[in-house]
Amino acid sequence: xxxxxxxxxxxxxxxxxxxxxxxxxxxxxxxxxxxxxxxxxxxxxxxxxxxxxxxxxxxxxxxxxxxxxxxxxxxxxxxxxxxxxxxxxxxxxxxxxxxxxxxxxxxxxxxxxxxxxxxxxxxxxxxxxxxxxxxxxxxxxxxxxxxxxxxxxxxxxxxxxxxxxxxxxxxxxxxxxxxxxxxxxxxxxxxxxxxxxxxxxxxxxxxxxxxxxxxxxxxxxxxxxxxxxxxxxxxxxxxxxxxxxxxxxxxxxxxxxxxxxxxxxxxxxxxxxxxxxxxxxxxxxxxxxxxxxxxxxxxxxxxxxxxxxxxxxxxxxxxxxxxxxxxxxxxxxxxxxxxxxxxxxxxxxxxxxxxxxxxxxxxxxxxxxxxxxxxxxxxxxxxxxxxxxxxxxxxxxxxxxxxxxxxxxxxxxxxxxxxxxxxxxxxxxxxxxxxxxxxxxxxxxxxxxxxxxxxxxxxxxxxxxxxxxxxxxxxxxxxxxxxxxxxxxxxxxxxxxxxxxxxxxxxxxxxxxxxxxxxxxxxxxxxxxxxxxxxxxxxxxxxxxxxxxxxxxxxxxxxxxxxxxxxxxxxxxxxxxxxx
Amino acid sequence: xxxxxxxxxxxxxxxxxxxxxxxxxxxxxxxxxxxxxxxxxxxxxxxxxxxxxxxxxxxxxxxxxxxxxxxxxxxxxxxxxxxxxxxxxxxxxxxxxxxx
Numbered sequence: 001x002x003x004x005x006x007x008x009x010x011x012x013x014x015x016x017x018x019x020x021x022x023x024x025x026x027x028x029x030x031x032x033x034x035x036x037x038x039x040x041x042x043x044x045x046x047x048x049x050x051x052x053x054x055x056x057x058x059x060x061x062x063x064x065x066x067x068x069x070x071x072x073x074x075x076x077x078x079x080x081x082x083x084x085x086x087x088x089x090x091x092x093x094x095x096x097x098x099x100x101x102x103x104x105x106x107x108x109x110x111x112x113x114x115x116x117x118x119x120x121x122x123x124x125x126x127x128x129x130x131x132x133x134x135x136x137x138x139x140x141x142x143x144x145x146x147x148x149x150x151x152x153x154x155x156x157x158x159x160x161x162x163x164x165x166x167x168x169x170x171x172x173x174x175x176x177x178x179x180x181x182x183x184x185x186x187x188x189x190x191x192x193x194x195x196x197x198x199x200x201x202x203x204x205x206x207x208x209x210x211x212x213x214x215x216x217x218x219x220x221x222x223x224x225x226x227x228x229x230x231x232x233x234x235x236x237x238x239x240x241x242x243x244x245x246x247x248x249x250x251x252x253x254x255x256x257x258x259x260x261x262x263x264x265x266x267x268x269x270x271x272x273x274x275x276x277x278x279x280x281x282x283x284x285x286x287x288x289x290x291x292x293x294x295x296x297x298x299x300x301x302x303x304x305x306x307x308x309x310x311x312x313x314x315x316x317x318x319x320x321x322x323x324x325x326x327x328x329x330x331x332x333x334x335x336x337x338x339x340x341x342x343x344x345x346x347x348x349x350x351x352x353x354x355x356x357x358x359x360x361x362x363x364x365x366x367x368x369x370x371x372x373x374x375x376x377x378x379x380x381x382x383x384x385x386x387x388x389x390x391x392x393x394x395x396x397x398x399x400x401x402x403x404x405x406x407x408x409x410x411x412x413x414x415x416x417x418x419x420x421x422x423x424x425x426x427x428x429x430x431x432x433x434x435x436x437x438x439x440x441x442x443x444x445x446x447x448x449x450x451x452x453x454x455x456x457x458x459x460x461x462x463x464x465x466x467x468x469x470x471x472x473x474x475x476x477x478x479x480x481x482x483x484x485x486x487x488x489x490x491x492x493x494x495x496x497x498x499x500x501x502x503x504x505x506x507x508x509x510x511x512x513x514x515x516x517x518x519x520x521x522x523x524x525x526x527x528x529x530x531x532x533x534x535x536x537x538x539x540x541x542x543x544x545x546x547x548x549x550x551x552x553x554x555x556x557x558x559x560x561x562x563x564x565x566x567x568x569x570x571x572x573x574x575x576x577x578x579x580x
Numbered sequence: 581x582x583x584x585x586x587x588x589x590x591x592x593x594x595x596x597x598x599x600x601x602x603x604x605x606x607x608x609x610x611x612x613x614x615x616x617x618x619x620x621x622x623x624x625x626x627x628x629x630x631x632x633x634x635x636x637x638x639x640x641x642x643x644x645x646x647x648x649x650x651x652x653x654x655x656x657x658x659x660x661x662x663x664x665x666x667x668x669x670x671x672x673x674x675x676x677x678x679x680x
Contacts, residue, residue: 104641109657111672114606114664119598120630120642127634149644149660 013220016064016136016172019057020050021358022239026215026224031196036163036173038193040185041200046211046232047176049085050200051138052078053236054174056087058136059097064172066136067099067128071144075100085236099128105148112150118158122165129169137166137173143187163192184216195219201227210351213239229389233355235362240351240392249398251275251456256368256403259298260291262475263434263449266464268457272432274367275401276455277394279427281408282436286447287468288407289313291434292370293322293329294473295405300332304367308340309357311376315340326472339364345376350389357393361402369397373407374426387426394429406430431455436466439487446487449475465491591615591623591673592652596642599631603662607646610663618670618678648672 015029024030031037031054039047055066070078078100079089092098101124129137142162145155166173175193177185184190190197197216202209212227230239255270258278264271272278278295280288292308299306310318318340319329332338341360345353361369374390390406397404408426427433432454438445447466451459464475465487479486479494486494595611597604608627615623630637630645640649640656650657650673659672670677 101638103643105643110644111657111659111668112661113659113668113672114610114661115603116644116646116661117603118643119645120596120637120647121644123598123630123634123645124637124642127637145643 015221016058017062018054019061020053020237020239022228022230023213023237026213026228026239027196027218028221028223031172031174032218032221033172034167034170035195036166036171036175036193037196037198038175038177038185038189039198039200040177040179040189042179042202045179045200045202046230046237047200048073048078048140049082049232050198050237051140051174051176052082052087052089053085055098055136055138056082056089056092057236058172059092064135065097065099065132066138067101067125067132067134068138068140069101069103069125069128070140071103071105072141074102074104084234085232086234087236096132099132099134101125101128103144105144107148107150110148116151117154118145118162121158122162125162126169129171135170135172137171138176139173140176141178142175143177143185143189146187159189160192200230229351231351231355233352234359238355238358240354240389249275249395250401252401257298257302258291259294259301260473260475262464263291263473266449266451266460266462266475267432267454268459270457272403272454273456274403275398276403276431277397277429278403278405278432278434279408279430280405280434280436281410283410283438286436286438287466287473288409288436289318289372290322290325290327290468290473291436292372292405292407293318293327296338296368296370297322297327297329297332299366299368299403300329300335300337303337305337305339305364306332306368306370307360307364307366308338308370308372309360310340310342310372311345312372314342318342324470325468326470339366354389354393358396361397361400365400366402369402369404371404371406373409375407375409387429390426391429427453432459441486442488442490444488446491448478448487590652591619591650591675592626593623593673594626594628594640594649594651596628596630596637596640596645596647596649598645599629604646606662606664607648610666610669611648614663614666614669618675650674 014033015027015031016033017024017030018027039050041047052068055068058064058066068078073081075089082089089098089100093100103121103124125137128134142159145159146152149155163173163175175189177187177189179199180186180188184197184199194217196218199214199216201212201214203212204210211230211232213230214227215223215225228239230237252274254274255268255272256274257264257271258267280291282288289312296306296308308315308318313321315333319333322329329338329340333340339360341356343353343356357371394404406426430453433452435450435452437448437450439448440446447468449464449466451461453459463478465478467474467476476491479491593611593615595607597607611625615625628636630642636642640647640658642649644660646660646662648659648663648669650659657672657674659669663669667677
């Protein structure tokens with residue numbers, strides 16, 4: 001519904017994009033085409049910068065040349081000032097894309113007598129517009145007229161005419177104005193420029209300055225009404241329109257290794273999704289930075305560029321320290337695959353850090369970004385400040401499909417869930433959350449790692465021990481004791497214990513096998529004995545049989561011999577036959 | 581215009597106008613009258629119509645019209661308006677009025 005309304009409005013009211021990061025999102029497409037917009041704020045809040053960028057982007061990106069009419073600085077000063085934003089006005093003037101006109105009004109040099117008007121201003125502006133075919137106009141700061149001329153009645157009348165004239169000529173104009181005490185601008189310019197009013201503000205909170213922008217009024221168009229922090233960085237202004245954050249980034253299915261094989265295993269066996277965000281939180285000394293460095297190094301190994309933002313250690317210190325765990329970053333830095341940006345979090349405001357991050361990421365185009373740690377950024381800021389900024393950052397990285405890893409220092413606390421609770425603010429922005437925890441037991445501290453969440457993949461619910469050695473990071477299974485997990489030497493002791501138990505069992509088995517073997521031998525011996533006994537008996541029987549046969553034969557022969565002796569040959573022959 | 585005695589005392593004046601508006605005409609008339617009265621023979625007037633030559637406006641930092649610029653003698657002085665107040669014009673041009 002709201003979307004529909006917005007698009008309808010956009011189609012009714014033509015808008016000219018400013019090209020300023022974020023501002024076009026807030027205004028739904030830019031400033032009203034062919035109408036003047038008032039940009040006001042106190043001194044040094046960035047009015048001129050915004051106006052210049054509006055013109056330069058218009059001239060370079062949208063093919064709309066522009067006239068910059070300045071009443072305070074002269075052309076040389078302005079050119080020098082905006083060179084820091086990377087804008088080369090000289091070049092643009094040469095290319096007839098931008099015309100600069102410095103209007104100097106010095107009250108002491110001018111005598112007023114009788115009737116006059118500001119037709120000269122119109123003629124100059126008209127001439128400048130015609131000379132380059134301008135579509136955009138900036139008047140910075142037209143209020144200087146009030147200081148330079150005494151007849152304010154004439155100035156007001158002429159300004160009214162000027163803005164009307166700009167509208168008639170179809171100029172998309174930005175008019176800057178100084179903030180007044182009780183009014184939007186000191187001289188009430190808002191009376192004349194009523195189509196769109198943007199206020200800028202420069203506030204200092206706890207010694208850190210933040211610029212903010214607000215679209216006060218946009219006639220005929222929906223617009224973001226909040227105050228948005230903005231920054232003036234190396235590439236111009238960027239406004240951070242947090243609430244217009246879209247959730248429409250692509251979701252690649254490609255997986256990336258974290259550089260720690262066992263950790264990948266815990267994350268569904270494949271690691272994290274490309275373009276996802278990983279939070280590594282933990283108390284001091286749990287190895288967050290080591291995970292970050294390993295993650296970055298893994299990307300370099302794949303031939304991808306990675307970027308480390310460090311807010312704690314200098315880049316050389318990181319390289320040295322990571323070498324101690326077997327992660328050598330130096331060659332990657334030399335190859336240009338790895339960049340380490342170290343800065344103090346207190347150096348600048350949060351937004352400034354963010355813009356530095358944006359600029360670096362845009363320039364380097366890494367595949368992996370490590371921010372170590374985000375909690376340091378939050379030191380100077382309340383969580384309400386940090387949340388939107390981080391959201392913006394994560395969103396930005398996701399849009400670019402950059403995989404990001406953020407470490408966060410938890411302030412601990414004795415409660416079991418303290419670590420989790422302290423990150424609730426940012427954790428919802430993260431796709432994967434690893435928690436590192438120190439466990440003190442048995443006279444030593446050991447690191448443990450959990451996967452608290454990991455969107456879109458089956459991930460391990462197991463606690464692992466996180467071991468840092470000079471061969472890198474490894475994860476080791478922990479032992480579950482009676483009511484606690486065992487880590488460190490307790491784990492080693494348990495392992496040794498289990499090892500000896502296994503040894504015992506093995507010996508037991510061997511002994512049993514030996515027993516069986518000897519039993520078998522005994523049985524075999526018995527069998528042999530029985531067999532030989534059988535054989536002996538058989539032999540005896542055979543012997544007896546043979547003996548008896550012999551006796552029988554002998555008896556028969558005796559009988560025959562006796563018969564022969566007693567009876568004659570017949571009887572003897574009979575006896576022989578009978579024998580047969 | 582005198583051609584013999586002007587060199588050291590010469591007033592070189594430029595009057596910027598935008599077209600033949602009543603204000604422009606008044607200014608031209610006023611200027612001629614004042615000069616004839618107080619600077620007879622010592623001045624030269626150049627009337628520039630910015631509608632015809634708008635590029636000249638920036639050079640003398642012209643904003644309000646009509647505008648009178650005293651280019652010589654230096655320093656440059658500017659008077660804006662239709663020059664209806666003779667006294668102020670003379671102050672602006674740094675000219676001692678000739679007393680009748």
